[in-house]
Amino acid sequence: MRRVRRRRRAATGTVIVAAAVALLGGCGIQGTDVIAAGGPASFQAFLDREYDMLLFFRSPDGGLSPVIRSTAVSAAFGEGYVEAGAVETDGPVPTEKVVTTLLAGPRKEDRVAGLSTSLPLVRGGKVEVEPSPGGGVTARLPFALAGLDSTALRQLTCTIAYSQDADGQVVVTLTGQDGASRSGTCGLAPGDTGNVPAATGTGARSPWPGTPG
Amino acid sequence: MPRVLLIEDDPSVREGVELGLRRRGHDVRAAATGETGLAALAEFRPDLLLLDLMLPGMNGVQVCRQVREHSQLPIIMLTARSDDFDVVIGLEAGADDYIVKPARPEVIEARIRAVLRRIEDSGPGRPAIEVYGELTIDRGGLTVTKAGRPVALAPSELRLLLHLSAAPEQVFSRQQLLEHVWDHSYHADARLVDACVARLRGKIEDEVGSPRYVQTLRGFGYRFGPL
Amino acid sequence: MTIGLRIGPARRRKDAGQEAGQGAAATDNRSRIRAFGLRTRLLLAFLLVAGVSAGTTSALTYREARTALLETAQDTAVTSFRDHAQQTAFSLPLQRGAALEDVLRDIARKGKPHPWVVFAEYGSVRASSGENPVSTVITPELRRAARANPHGSFERVVKDGVPYLTIAMPMVFKTSPYSVLPSGLVLYAVMRLTDEQVNVDALLVAARNGALPGLAVALVPGLIAARSVLRPVRKLHEAARSMGSGRLDTRIPVRGSDELADLARTFNESAGQLERSVRELREAEERARRFASDVSHELRTPLAGMLAVTEVLDEDADGLDADTARAVRLVSAETGKLAVLVEDLMEISRFDARAAELNADEVDVAETIRKTLQNRRWTDDRVRTDLPDGIRARLDPRRFDVVIANLVGNALRHGGTPVTVRLRTEERTPGTAVLITEVMDSGPGIRPESLPHIFDRFYKADAARTRSAGSGLGLAITLENVRLHGGTIRAGNRPEGGAVFTVGIPLHAEETGG
Numbered sequence: 001m002r003r004v005r006r007r008r009r010a011a012t013g014t015v016i017v018a019a020a021v022a023l024l025g026g027c028g029i030q031g032t033d034v035i036a037a038g039g040p041a042s043f044q045a046f047l048d049r050e051y052d053m054l055l056f057f058r059s060p061d062g063g064l065s066p067v068i069r070s071t072a073v074s075a076a077f078g079e080g081y082v083e084a085g086a087v088e089t090d091g092p093v094p095t096e097k098v099v100t101t102l103l104a105g106p107r108k109e110d111r112v113a114g115l116s117t118s119l120p121l122v123r124g125g126k127v128e129v130e131p132s133p134g135g136g137v138t139a140r141l142p143f144a145l146a147g148l149d150s151t152a153l154r155q156l157t158c159t160i161a162y163s164q165d166a167d168g169q170v171v172v173t174l175t176g177q178d179g180a181s182r183s184g185t186c187g188l189a190p191g192d193t194g195n196v197p198a199a200t201g202t203g204a205r206s207p208w209p210g211t212p213g
Numbered sequence: 214m215p216r217v218l219l220i221e222d223d224p225s226v227r228e229g230v231e232l233g234l235r236r237r238g239h240d241v242r243a244a245a246t247g248e249t250g251l252a253a254l255a256e257f258r259p260d261l262l263l264l265d266l267m268l269p270g271m272n273g274v275q276v277c278r279q280v281r282e283h284s285q286l287p288i289i290m291l292t293a294r295s296d297d298f299d300v301v302i303g304l305e306a307g308a309d310d311y312i313v314k315p316a317r318p319e320v321i322e323a324r325i326r327a328v329l330r331r332i333e334d335s336g337p338g339r340p341a342i343e344v345y346g347e348l349t350i351d352r353g354g355l356t357v358t359k360a361g362r363p364v365a366l367a368p369s370e371l372r373l374l375l376h377l378s379a380a381p382e383q384v385f386s387r388q389q390l391l392e393h394v395w396d397h398s399y400h401a402d403a404r405l406v407d408a409c410v411a412r413l414r415g416k417i418e419d420e421v422g423s424p425r426y427v428q429t430l431r432g433f434g435y436r437f438g439p440l
Numbered sequence: 441m442t443i444g445l446r447i448g449p450a451r452r453r454k455d456a457g458q459e460a461g462q463g464a465a466a467t468d469n470r471s472r473i474r475a476f477g478l479r480t481r482l483l484l485a486f487l488l489v490a491g492v493s494a495g496t497t498s499a500l501t502y503r504e505a506r507t508a509l510l511e512t513a514q515d516t517a518v519t520s521f522r523d524h525a526q527q528t529a530f531s532l533p534l535q536r537g538a539a540l541e542d543v544l545r546d547i548a549r550k551g552k553p554h555p556w557v558v559f560a561e562y563g564s565v566r567a568s569s570g571e572n573p574v575s576t577v578i579t580p581e582l583r584r585a586a587r588a589n590p591h592g593s594f595e596r597v598v599k600d601g602v603p604y605l606t607i608a609m610p611m612v613f614k615t616s617p618y619s620v621l622p623s624g625l626v627l628y629a630v631m632r633l634t635d636e637q638v639n640v641d642a643l644l645v646a647a648r649n650g651a652l653p654g655l656a657v658a659l660v661p662g663l664i665a666a667r668s669v670l671r672p673v674r675k676l677h678e679a680a681r682s683m684g685s686g687r688l689d690t691r692i693p694v695r696g697s698d699e700l701a702d703l704a705r706t707f708n709e710s711a712g713q714l715e716r717s718v719r720e721l722r723e724a725e726e727r728a729r730r731f732a733s734d735v736s737h738e739l740r741t742p743l744a745g746m747l748a749v750t751e752v753l754d755e756d757a758d759g760l761d762a763d764t765a766r767a768v769r770l771v772s773a774e775t776g777k778l779a780v781l782v783e784d785l786m787e788i789s790r791f792d793a794r795a796a797e798l799n800a801d802e803v804d805v806a807e808t809i810r811k812t813l814q815n816r817r818w819t820d821d822r823v824r825t826d827l828p829d830g831i832r833a834r835l836d837p838r839r840f841d842v843v844i845a846n847l848v849g850n851a852l853r854h855g856g857t858p859v860t861v862r863l864r865t866e867e868r869t870p871g872t873a874v875l876i877t878e879v880m881d882s883g884p885g886i887r888p889e890s891l892p893h894i895f896d897r898f899y900k901a902d903a904a905r906t907r908s909a910g911s912g913l914g915l916a917i918t919l920e921n922v923r924l925h926g927g928t929i930r931a932g933n934r935p936e937g938g939a940v941f942t943v944g945i946p947l948h949a950e951e952t953g954g
Contacts, residue, residue: 029506029510029596029598029640030596031596031597032595033581034579034581034582034594034595034608035595036589036591036592036593037514037515037591037592037607038519038522038592039522039590039591040590040591040592040610040611040612040620041521041522041525041526041592041610041612041627042611042612042614042620043525043526043528043529043530043612043613043623043625044528044529044530044613045613045614045623046531047614047615054621059562059563059624063624064624065532065623065624066621066622066624067533109533112535113535113562113563114562114563114564114565115533115563162615166616167616167619168619188621189615189621189622190590190612190620223741223744225742225745225746226745226748229745229746229747230745232748232749232752233748233749233752236751236755293740294786314740314741314744315743315744315745315746315747315748315782316744316747316748317747317748317750317751317776318748318751319751321748386803387801388801388808388811388837399811399837399841400808400811400815400837401838403801403837404799432802432834433802
């Protein structure tokens with residue numbers, strides 16, 4: 001009887017002490033987990049679709065980084081950019097030219113920023129872009145698709161998609177010289193579930209792929 | 214034979230005691246109340262008064278006081294209870310002894326004889342008259358004077374004083390005094406002694422609070438002197 | 441075998457060592473300060489309740505305040521960081537260099553609520569508004585989250601005891617009015633939460649400072665409550681003790697209507713009933729005692745008359761015819777016995793009424809006993825004595841005479857001669873000498889089954905004898921007389937045969953019984 005009571009008393013004491021510790025403990029400021037807070041920040045990138053090309057290169061972490069490349073005189077960034085006003089008008093830059101520029105690889109300033117490309121270096125050769133029969137666009141490329149990795153395919157897909165459409169929501173079909181064909185969407189925009197590139201099926205389901213860890 | 218006046222209200226006790234004492238040769242006169250008893254006193258002239266304490270009308274203690282006012286007649290109280298407070302009051306009022314009822318006539322007679330006993334001579338070679346301070350004791354004439362004036366002492370008081378003064382400064386226990394002065398047993402009621410000492414002091418001492426003649430020795434008893 | 445006798449409350453405690461020991465132990469328990477007494481428990485309970493409530497309140501308030509404080513700081517920081525980041529322009533690819541750092545410093549300056557250190561990560565470009573281009577505070581988890589999801593996110597990090605708020609802000613840009621594209625640039629802001637820390641610490645101190653006086657204040661109602669509970673309990677305690685010591689008219693004032701008041705009421709009712717019962721019992725006892733006393737007293741008067749004439753009967757019986765003479769002698773003899781019986785009854789009822797007085801005198805005990813034997817004419821060789829001289833004691837000689845006479849008479853009647861009376865003193869416990877008087881006979885002794893009842897009134901040890909030679913009250917009166925002296929009496933049998941009665945009377949006892 002007494003032992004039971006003593007045990008009960010001990011239990012009560014433990015509870016009280018635990019409660020006190022829980023209440024009084026955690027004084028000061030503790031660390032937290034990562035907590036999501038609102039959307040991203042949107043900044044001014046001065047993208048002018050009339051003159052500028054949007055190229056996608058490979059960033060060091062394996063993701064894609066968009067790069068704005070002006071068709072205007074473009075030696076130096078900075079002042080030249082401002083004065084690149086009225087040269088070569090007539091609508092958006094043709095997709096063929098954009099792809100050709102992409103295939104020419106990153107420039108010096110891109111490489112300084114750590115950007116690179118997964119595409120083979122192709123000089124010459126013709127790139128043909130025409131609308132696909134079932135909607136979207138088809139690009140015939142002057143090299144074989146077979147040896148390309150998924151980053152290369154996504155570089156091509158996104159560059160073509162954003163060249164064709166400001167929102168990049170275009171199904172792009174790539175056809176190589178070897179006759180291989182891949183089709184998909186870019187899926188880089190937030191909220192967009194991309195299925196790129198469908199044929200290779202790397203399974204990058206993230207809308208913002210390229211950070212596999 | 215002694216003449217005994219019996220004052221007792223209960224007829225059977227009165228008759229029984231009267232009969233018993235008369236058979237033993239006493240001249241007994243019986244009275245039923247204190248008033249008739251006091252009236253008979255002058256005419257009958259008894260040697261001794263046997264007095265019931267519980268009387269209708271005038272009670273035994275009152276009778277006792279009234280008798281003591283002008284007489285040193287020996288008085289023995291009859292009482293129903295020895296532990297009664299009345300015993301003390303009766304003794305203080307001047308009674309010499311008491312008997313608890315019921316009592317056999319031989320017991321009553323023994324007490325009567327003890328009270329009436331002649332005070333024996335102190336023996337030869339001793340002056341009949343002794344002087345202690347202001348006190349003069351005449352053993353022959355059985356009188357006591359203080360500063361020349363006679364002191365009226367009841368029989369028990371006189372006998373106590375004579376006994377104590379016969380051996381000045383000797384301590385007597387109350388039990389011894391009961392045996393020698395009252396002819397009681399060693400184990401009798403010591404209140405007899407205390408009451409008698411108190412009465413005696415009241416008559417011979419200058420200050421009862423600090424007695425000169427009859428002194429108390431706590432735990433032992435009484436003694437005469439030293440002066 | 442020993443018969444323990446009741447000697448009055450004070451004496452009883454002294455004699456019965458075991459009982460006295462228990463009594464002392466109980467008193468010790470009562471007076472010992474109780475570590476977990478009612479008062480302590482009540483106070484502790486109050487303190488606990490106050491402590492828990494004050495602590496809980498303080499802790500909860502503190503937590504809420506801290507959370508609110510931090511959330512405000514965090515939300516402000518995240519929002520303002522996003523706002524400032526949105527107001528900047530970057531070219532893509534991002535160019536490392538002084539221009540970038542200027543932009544970052546510009547954002548950092550506008551930091552709210554405190555200046556931030558802003559870090560930019562893009563490709564392999566690492567730049568910051570501070571000295572180090574890469575923060576040591578930003579965790580990989582935050583980086584991963586910023587890369588994986590296009591939302592702003594923050595993480596609170598404590599590094600080396602300093603709390604930091606780290607915010608990750610993935611940067612996107614518009615490709616069309618309705619569409620944004622992650623740029624691969626992530627801006628991080630790192631902000632020390634120093635002020636927040638101070639505020640939170642102040643909160644903590646405030647909470648603690650609020651709770652502690654709260655506890656101290658809680659002591660006051662605790663003490664008052666303990667008092668209000670303990671006072672009735674103490675009253676009850678005193679009342680119960682007072683009842684126990686015989687004051688049956690003890691009552692408790694009933695105040696209020698709580699459980700303690702109920703208890704007091706019940707106590708009073710019970711005390712009332714107890715008092716009534718005891719009073720009734722006492723009255724019944726008193727009536728019985730008075731009846732016995734009255735009866736004996738009423739018997740005395742006729743007996744006084746009868747006893748006065750027995751002598752006449754005895755003397756004249758010789759002159760009567762044989763039958764009348766026998767009858768007359770019988771009446772005479774029985775009258776005498778009746779007188780003794782009535783006398784003993786009177787004496788017993790005096791003891792019962794506590795009217796018996798002790799007229800103690802300092803006497804020589806040996807002489808007293810010798811006088812008793814002399815008066816009864818027990819001086820022949822039937823009674824032997826061993827009475828050392830010089831023992832003085834305070835006794836009531838008349839009562840002690842009754843004790844000795846009854847014991848010797850009893851021994852002579854029921855035991856065998858010779859009867860021995862022995863006197864001695866004995867040191868029982870240090871400082872208390874006891875006068876021991878033993879009366880031994882040479883008879884068969886007392887049967888063991890009779891021993892416990894030997895002092896009972898009218899008890900007949902020998903069932904065959906319908907009437908004892910004495911009144912049947914002798915030993916009972918003896919016992920009462922010994923008790924009146926504050927002494928004890930025991931009856932027993934000697935190993936060598938014969939009964940022995942042992943009377944023990946304290947030698948230098950204060951005057952007992954008045």
